[in-house]
Amino acid sequence: MQLQGELDRNPIAAYGTGFLMAHIPGTFEISHRDERSSARTGILHTAHGPVQTPVFMPVGTQGTVKAMTPAELHELSTEILLGNVYHLNVRPGMEVIEAHGGLHAFMGWDRAILTDSGGFQVFSLAKLRKITDEGVAFQSHVDGSRIFLGPREAMNIQRILGSDIAMAFDECPPHDCGFEYTCKSVERTLTWAALCLEQPRAEGQLVFGIVQGGEFPDLRKQCSQEMVSLGFDGYAIGGVSVGEPEDVLLAGIEHTVPHLPDGQPRYLMGVGMMHQILEAVSMGVDMFDCVMPTRFARNGSAFTRRGRVPIKAGEYRLSTAPVEENCECYTCRNFSRGYIRHLLNVSEILGVRLLTIHNLHRYSEFMKEIRSAIADGSFAEYKRNFLTTSTDTWIEQTGD
Amino acid sequence: MQLQGELDRNPIAAYGTGFLMAHIPGTFEISHRDERSSARTGILHTAHGPVQTPVFMPVGTQGTVKAMTPAELHELSTEILLGNVYHLNVRPGMEVIEAHGGLHAFMGWDRAILTDSGGFQVFSLAKLRKITDEGVAFQSHVDGSRIFLGPREAMNIQRILGSDIAMAFDECPPHDCGFEYTCKSVERTLTWAALCLEQPRAEGQLVFGIVQGGEFPDLRKQCSQEMVSLGFDGYAIGGVSVGEPEDVLLAGIEHTVPHLPDGQPRYLMGVGMMHQILEAVSMGVDMFDCVMPTRFARNGSAFTRRGRVPIKAGEYRLSTAPVEENCECYTCRNFSRGYIRHLLNVSEILGVRLLTIHNLHRYSEFMKEIRSAIADGSFAEYKRNFLTTSTDTWIEQTGD
Numbered sequence: 143m144q145l146q147g148e149l150d151r152n153p154i155a156a157y158g159t160g161f162l163m164a165h166i167p168g169t170f171e172i173s174h175r176d177e178r179s180s181a182r183t184g185i186l187h188t189a190h191g192p193v194q195t196p197v198f199m200p201v202g203t204q205g206t207v208k209a210m211t212p213a214e215l216h217e218l219s220t221e222i223l224l225g226n227v228y229h230l231n232v233r234p235g236m237e238v239i240e241a242h243g244g245l246h247a248f249m250g251w252d253r254a255i256l257t258d259s260g261g262f263q264v265f266s267l268a269k270l271r272k273i274t275d276e277g278v279a280f281q282s283h284v285d286g287s288r289i290f291l292g293p294r295e296a297m298n299i300q301r302i303l304g305s306d307i308a309m310a311f312d313e314c315p316p317h318d319c320g321f322e323y324t325c326k327s328v329e330r331t332l333t334w335a336a337l338c339l340e341q342p343r344a345e346g347q348l349v350f351g352i353v354q355g356g357e358f359p360d361l362r363k364q365c366s367q368e369m370v371s372l373g374f375d376g377y378a379i380g381g382v383s384v385g386e387p388e389d390v391l392l393a394g395i396e397h398t399v400p401h402l403p404d405g406q407p408r409y410l411m412g413v414g415m416m417h418q419i420l421e422a423v424s425m426g427v428d429m430f431d432c433v434m435p436t437r438f439a440r441n442g443s444a445f446t447r448r449g450r451v452p453i454k455a456g457e458y459r460l461s462t463a464p465v466e467e468n469c470e471c472y473t474c475r476n477f478s479r480g481y482i483r484h485l486l487n488v489s490e491i492l493g494v495r496l497l498t499i500h501n502l503h504r505y506s507e508f509m510k511e512i513r514s515a516i517a518d519g520s521f522a523e524y525k526r527n528f529l530t531t532s533t534d535t536w537i538e539q540t541g542d
Numbered sequence: 543m544q545l546q547g548e549l550d551r552n553p554i555a556a557y558g559t560g561f562l563m564a565h566i567p568g569t570f571e572i573s574h575r576d577e578r579s580s581a582r583t584g585i586l587h588t589a590h591g592p593v594q595t596p597v598f599m600p601v602g603t604q605g606t607v608k609a610m611t612p613a614e615l616h617e618l619s620t621e622i623l624l625g626n627v628y629h630l631n632v633r634p635g636m637e638v639i640e641a642h643g644g645l646h647a648f649m650g651w652d653r654a655i656l657t658d659s660g661g662f663q664v665f666s667l668a669k670l671r672k673i674t675d676e677g678v679a680f681q682s683h684v685d686g687s688r689i690f691l692g693p694r695e696a697m698n699i700q701r702i703l704g705s706d707i708a709m710a711f712d713e714c715p716p717h718d719c720g721f722e723y724t725c726k727s728v729e730r731t732l733t734w735a736a737l738c739l740e741q742p743r744a745e746g747q748l749v750f751g752i753v754q755g756g757e758f759p760d761l762r763k764q765c766s767q768e769m770v771s772l773g774f775d776g777y778a779i780g781g782v783s784v785g786e787p788e789d790v791l792l793a794g795i796e797h798t799v800p801h802l803p804d805g806q807p808r809y810l811m812g813v814g815m816m817h818q819i820l821e822a823v824s825m826g827v828d829m830f831d832c833v834m835p836t837r838f839a840r841n842g843s844a845f846t847r848r849g850r851v852p853i854k855a856g857e858y859r860l861s862t863a864p865v866e867e868n869c870e871c872y873t874c875r876n877f878s879r880g881y882i883r884h885l886l887n888v889s890e891i892l893g894v895r896l897l898t899i900h901n902l903h904r905y906s907e908f909m910k911e912i913r914s915a916i917a918d919g920s921f922a923e924y925k926r927n928f929l930t931t932s933t934d935t936w937i938e939q940t941g942d
């Protein structure tokens with residue numbers, strides 16, 4: 143036990159000892175498997191500690207999970223969060239982050255970070271895009287300045303950021319672009335993926351490939367297989383949550399996961415509705431991210447077991463009840479709906495803070511429940527129960 | 543010792559025992575006196591615990607010290623904060639706060655609260671004022687609705703808020719309104735003050751009278767003496783920080799304090815520049831409040847021992863130094879100027895949060911230093927040293 147403790151504190155000494163293989167970044171230990179679905183729990187080891195899966199990763203686009211301190215994220219048991227190449231490259235720029243020695247030191251976060259390569263933002267935010275085999279030339283959405291981002295640039299930025307998981311640079315086309323364009327886009331994504339693997343990385347940095355292919359099962363299969371043959375540390379299902387209907391989203395997962403290696407982590411990009419997370423987990427997905435809990439907090443919506451609650455609604459004016467009964471988060475232990483409603487109505491920062499804490503806590507608890515249901519064999523029951531008694535949309539605004 | 547501890551936990555048992563008189567709200571124990579000035583340290587007991595003086599009270603206008611949780615204020619050793627009758631009466635309204643059982647429960651704050659009576663805001667924010675002997679009719683600055691606030695209304699609101707210290711309702715005229723108007727205003731303030739004392743109070747609630755009189759020494763003296771003869775639990779110097787030059791402000795203190803009882807707390811309303819606090823403390827003032835540390839944080843300015851630092855300035859772009867070297871606040875222990883500058887530039891809430899924590903910490907430390915300098919007989923030296931080596935305005939933006 144003492145030796146183990148010693149090595150835990152000195153991870154470099156553990157490398158190559160064999161019996162501590164698990165501590166090498168990229169090692170993915172599957173702990174439990176659900177017998178009636180493809181759901182599994184696991185631990186993904188990163189250079190900044192272990193990540194228990196299935197995991198929900200809060201989004202920290204601009205070097206901060208909006209309204210939260212790292213200390214508050216620790217309290218919520220957050221083990222990994224997201225950063226964005228596109229945004230951080232525009233502001234503050236790599237010179238600033240390099241001066242700080244990387245994104246962890248810059249934002250004061252000592253656990254794992256996954257960085258999105260910028261592909262998604264280039265195709266959703268940037269103006270005047272011009273795509274070539276080398277990458278994409280575009281105008282910044284902030285000040286219109288000319289920027290070029292390709293596989294080399296995205297990987298170099300992620301090396302400087304020093305994220306634990308870097309994403310390959312991909313093309314993420316809209317869901318209704320047709321077969322021919324999707325085909326071309328898959329080809330380009332694969333070329334870029336191969337280039338990404340050739341670039342230098344930060345120490346211990348993992349790289350995940352992103353599977354595209356839109357709503358076309360054959361393209362999804364082909365892209366998955368070729369991506370896997372390139373040999374990444376994990377694989378993401380991309381091109382989802384881009385405006386397609388839910389059945390298309392779920393089909394996209396179904397047509398991708400079976401072609402990915404069982405022993406490596408699978409990440410569904412940008413999907414965050416709770417019932418969608420449940421479906422994806424049962425199909426074998428391990429990682430999720432979404433702006434929903436933080437963005438909805440800023441709009442005054444609380445996630446509860448009974449559904450979303452519009453805290454600004456007039457009916458909560460006199461409410462002394464917490465956002466959610468029996469919730470153990472700092473917000474629910476200390477403040478009422480009536481108080482938070484007031485704060486939001488007078489635009490006080492604390493209102494957004496308190497709802498963000500609650501929403502991220504709710505997501506964290508949700509993932510914990512999923513993990514323990516898988517571990518104790520009750521996942522099917524948990525899922526059925528959630529889908530019938532909980533709601534993922536607005537609750538009826540009757541009573542309190 | 544054990545008995546003392548027992549009684550500390552059971553303050554009601556302590557009432558009337560004589561030897562624990564100090565725990566009765568309103569008791570003001572003077573602990574140390576400076577030999578070379580009128581400065582003193584003390585403990586003011588309130589229904590929500592002791593307050594060490596001289597004290598700086600953070601401002602929580604709308605039921606929250608902007609951007610801060612009560613837990614964070616605890617960490618900064620905050621023992622008392624300010625609430626505002628005018629704002630809380632407009633939003634959320636007394637019905638909401640009454641439903642919660644008072645302002646403490648509403649905002650989750652278990653230590654002392656002083657509430658401003660609304661006089662200052664009625665005269666600085668409200669539109670279409672009409673003043674009578676009964677009070678002031680005006681339009682809300684939020685939605686233009688008609689509101690009436692007078693001594694009875696202000697005291698009733700403060701009773702519902704349940705603040706530990708209620709302020710009498712006063713007229714706070716502009717500094718350049720002339721002798722005749724100031725005279726009339728003092729008369730009205732005294733009439734209202736007497737009426738305030740007749741109103742019902744919350745349990746354990748103290749009431750402070752406010753001395754007006756503008757820049758006229760005789761009026762200050764007369765108002766002080768008549769206010770004292772009415773018999774309040776403490777006295778405030780009002781009609782300051784209303785646009786007058788600094789020498790007029792300091793003269794106002796000088797012409798008021800000598801006429802106030804030595805054994806009761808003195809509160810200088812709305813004054814928060816550090817060198818002004820030092821001057822006022824040396825004249826015998828015990829309590830201060832100001833929006834400066836919180837408001838300046840929102841504008842990107844940090845208070846440091848060397849002066850104010852405009853964190854958004856371009857020169858801090860690559861700075862990995864904390865806001866202030868050797869500062870022990872959460873912000874300085876964990877984050878750099880470069881990071882906070884980035885957060886402010888991209889309008890992330892965390893930037894404002896981190897600067898607010900630092901600025902309030904700086905004020906808290908400043909008051910601690912003042913108290914211990916008075917206690918150990920070095921106040922004159924501390925004051926001289928502060929006024930020569932520190933600066934209360936912008937520091938030179940060179941180097942760093």
